Amino acid sequence: MKRLLKQKENISLEFKKDRNALPANLFETICAMLNREGGDIFLGIDDKGNVKGVEENVVMKLVTDLVNLSNNPQKLDPPFILFPQVHEIDERKVIHIQVPASSQIHKTAKIIYDRSNDGDFKVEQPHRIAEIANRKRNHYTEGIIYPGLRMEDFKQELFIKIRNLIRSNNPAHPWLALDDKQIMEISGLWKKDYLNGQEGFTLASALLLGKDDVIQQIIPHFKIDALVRINNTGRYDDRLYIQTNLIEAYEQLMDFVTRHLPDKFYLEGDQRISLRTTIFREITANLIIHREYTNAAPATFVIYEDRAETENPNNPHGEGPIDPTNFAPFPKNPLIAKFFIQLGRVEELGSGVLTTSRLTKEYAGKGNAEFLEGSTFKTIIPLNFRNTVSSVDTVTDTVNDTVSDTVNDTVKQRLTKIIKELNRQPGLKSKDLAKITGVSEVSIRRDMQRLTLLVEFRGAPKTGGYFLTSYMLSKLDNR
Template identity: 55%
Template sequence: MNGEGISTEFKQARSSLPGNVFETVCAFLNRIGGDLVLGVKNDARVVGVDPDRISQISKDLVNLSNNPNKLDPPFMLFPEEFIIEGKKIIYIRVPQSSQVHKSCNFIFDRNEEGDFKVRTSEAISRLYQRKSAYFTENKIYPYLEFSDFNARVFTKVRNLIQSHRPDHPWLTISDVEMLKSAGLYKKDFETGKQGYTLAAALLFAKDEVLRQIVPAYKTDALLRREDLDHYDDRREIRTNLIDAYDELMQFIRAHLPDKFYLEGDIRVDLREKIFREVIANILIHREFTNAFPARLIIYRDRLITENANNPVGSGPIDPDNFNPHPKNPAIVKFFQQLGRAEELGSGIRNIRTYLPLYTKKSKFELLEQDNFKTILHFDLKHVTETSVKTSVKTSVKIIDLLLQDRMITIPEIAQKLDKTTRTIELALAKLKKEGRVKRIGPDKGGYWKVV
């Protein structure tokens, strides 16, 4: 195990959380993120965490990370337990945040020597300026009101969170409180301006409101297999990021074949596994104030995505040796709560792992430049073509309806899709057999869960 540094911190935590743990969390959030390991001494010697206390320590860390007295604004942490040298340790990946955080009313920053308090007004001002300049998702719109948000999207978000993490604390608070907890309502302590942010608008605003805030924002999805000069199919998407994700996934399902893979006893949908990462990347890791539209183009032998970018380097990215940098940490964090984005770096590794299983002839390229580009090369002859069938299209629509309303009934689905109830029953039976949906509870009073 390597030693401590600007992005690595070890702490002993035999039976309880260290008293200064949130100073380090705060410093990581304010600087470039980092890895926090509990159960290891400063010299990298593993001493472990008491096995009888490790669950409670992890629970305390999660609960306190949502407590503004410990961390303001709150930031949800997700500790993981590992065994090293026969001893249990707790690992927490803390990302770089788009906000300035405090712990016990003090702002902390970090250098190679460790955490330190930011005391002078000049240093605090520089930190706010650095965050604001780089993360444009933080721009405050004082006249953006809660009534400008789409109520249906809040219902959809809660259903997604329920399916992903039934015990998530956001499920017990109001929509307004959820926006604040997610860092989507901010106050600029230099100007006194406060309100909902650009990130809040991108996630929840009504379409007509979003067009006023970011007029150039759109995502083009194109199919170019026969007509290479124009397109065989096109979808222009100008809606919020939550719905845009679903529309792009529908486009993928309509034009790329499905394939399943047994990973142990678990049936993995390779198309979903690969392309959900691709789509999440072009939606949440883009520079929204740039007029360049995001693009997803499907050819016979490759898929290309492009999105406006604030580059931190230039040229090809090596998936085996790279340091991920969040472009919009608040939006990324929100997508992670929905189960629609992995931890930074994990998504790229998933694509690299599963693409060769999806198609034998595969190649994966990432290019860091002003317009970030992803290229997936494939040979669709080696993929079982089932996705273009009507039954799959019906299944896609059913899943979309379940995500919007987990309490929806079979007759209601049949009415919305203009199908017979028997057709919907058969489609749901197939989805349950494939492990894509579950019925929780009885027919009356239960609900649907999308896996």
């Protein structure tokens, strides 16, 4: 944000000095940026980039109004729900609105606007509207209309899931008051083509919510191939072949990550976070959101001994390595990205690159994350499986030192396995560990009495789980 404030206003940057109310022309700028290449709008900043600030007593009202108006087809047609961020600069409140490029054509007050270096201008001539439509059609294939798609072609159980995800992320989200069809329409998954008047559900709708057989009929080449190549590098140690909707594909990929990649104890401030989850939720979402789905090449997620590497077909917006300290985020599938944001699976655009870059060294203990833009988009996250292997010896030694000598070797091996699994998957319950180790829950509870120095139970009896103690984690961190 500080980097942006040092720049002059341009095609993708707008300052508005209003302090007490939303600017009268704000939605003209939002509409224009949606129709062009997106951009950033700052409220409380004058034309020269000086921080004036928004009055503190109206900040939250303005944010709420912005969210509601961007979701209102009377104000922005079609709606494109935005999530403004409030920042404090020089003890003054500033509202930052990140506007992505959209795959649709938007209107405000029934007028289409486009963006140039000179600002926002009305687009009323049919040939100019056609130019915008052609530009978006050529770049954003997620907006292709499939007139034959009907509501019955979508997985009905997914609508329950998305409501639960939205509710847990934002209990006051305006979509929660809508029925299934209204959610599809207001999220842009149903659209009208301004060139030929065609209306219907889009490719994005099928990918996000379609039944598996529907997706395969529309894009039969669609698949995500997840592999582990640590021991058998010629083929694979494990493989997950995904051909389902993107909401469940995300969950399957994250389960694959949990099974095959270790976690690591990490404090951010005074709060423990899962480095594995924080990094790979961004990598997984990026693989899904920014893929060019009309390209027949598969998306891949491969875990090697020294790195995790993803690759997906891409409609590039530039070439070469992305510099995390100086880049402009550009969604390749704005509708899909927007939908994932509502579910709480993605933060604001560009945050994934920044978060992953910041935490990768903490996770791997070496190297930097790499993001390579081109006809395929490649992400490389360094790993350190040699340290992970050595941690097995650490666990074995710690269990042997801690547990009574009267405990037989078979039980010690099971205790070691429990420690390793809790290091990989913190929070497992007795029934989970019983299934993993092949013994009864009674045996697991007996095992826990032997591991009181190394394992602790956290949470309520019915919903809590087992975690490694700080003592055990310190042993692993110092291996």
